[in-house]
Amino acid sequence: RKEVEQDPGPFNVPEGATVAFNCTYSNSASQSFFWYRQDCRKEPKLLMSVYSSGNEDGRFTAQLNRASQYISLLIRDSKLSDSATYLCVGVNAGNNRKLIWGLGTSLAVNP
Amino acid sequence: NAGVTQTPKFQVLKTGQSMTLQCAQDMNHEYMSWYRQDPGMGLRLIHYSVGAGITDQGEVPNGYNVSRSTTEDFPLRLLSAAPSQTSVYFCASSWTSPDYNEQFFGPGTRLTVL
Numbered sequence: 001r002k003e004v005e006q007d008p009g010p011f012n013v014p015e016g017a018t019v020a021f022n023c024t025y026s027n028s029a030s031q032s033f034f035w036y037r038q039d040c041r042k043e044p045k046l047l048m049s050v051y052s053s054g055n056e057d058g059r060f061t062a063q064l065n066r067a068s069q070y071i072s073l074l075i076r077d078s079k080l081s082d083s084a085t086y087l088c089v090g091v092n093a094g095n096n097r098k099l100i101w102g103l104g105t106s107l108a109v110n111p
Numbered sequence: 112n113a114g115v116t117q118t119p120k121f122q123v124l125k126t127g128q129s130m131t132l133q134c135a136q137d138m139n140h141e142y143m144s145w146y147r148q149d150p151g152m153g154l155r156l157i158h159y160s161v162g163a164g165i166t167d168q169g170e171v172p173n174g175y176n177v178s179r180s181t182t183e184d185f186p187l188r189l190l191s192a193a194p195s196q197t198s199v200y201f202c203a204s205s206w207t208s209p210d211y212n213e214q215f216f217g218p219g220t221r222l223t224v225l
Contacts, residue, residue: 101155
């Protein structure tokens with residue numbers, strides 16, 4: 001099992017829809033997580049950090065469920081500009097605190 | 112601020128050639144990293160640096176060298192290019208370790224090795 005797993009999608013949703021992705025992690029000692037957004041053929045950019053139970057920033061909400069070992073990203077009122085790949089990143093507990101990158105979930109918001 | 116810049120944007124090499132991918136940041140970040148991104152593999156850490164004069168290996172360091180003579184620059188050298196090094200390379204920087212801090216990525220270098 002990969003340490004950080006994501007449904008690759010693609011998720012196709014209409015403008016204005018609410019969409020949610022999950023990211024599961026295998027290391028129960030992982031302490032913090034990130035969601036990065038990557039547009040096609042561009043670099044990743046930080047969307048949100050998740051250090052405790054969750055985080056909210058405008059239309060975006062991230063929640064951490066430690067019991068079930070997953071992080072979710074909820075996007076409300078989807079915009080065309082939300083179309084991108086969303087990368088989940090976990091941080092391993094321990095001395096090296098290595099970042100573990102998921103393969104990403106592809107989202108297409110359609111007019 | 113230009114942020115993180117990378118050159119070149121595209122490069123084609125023949126097997127056995129060497130080259131240096133350039134990376135610079137103007138945010139005075141201590142921590143810099145090099146990643147490669149391949150389909151089905153996600154981002155993998157090649158080398159990283161916690162400050163000028165200090166570098167360390169990441170997950171996939173073989174075939175690559177780095178140096179960090181200044182805070183701003185972190186070049187990645189391919190010693191003898193192989194087709195397996197065909198990839199998209201991203202340089203990233205952060206204030207301190209990226210386990211707690213946002214990483215800022217450069218636009219990437221798309222490398223093809225024939």
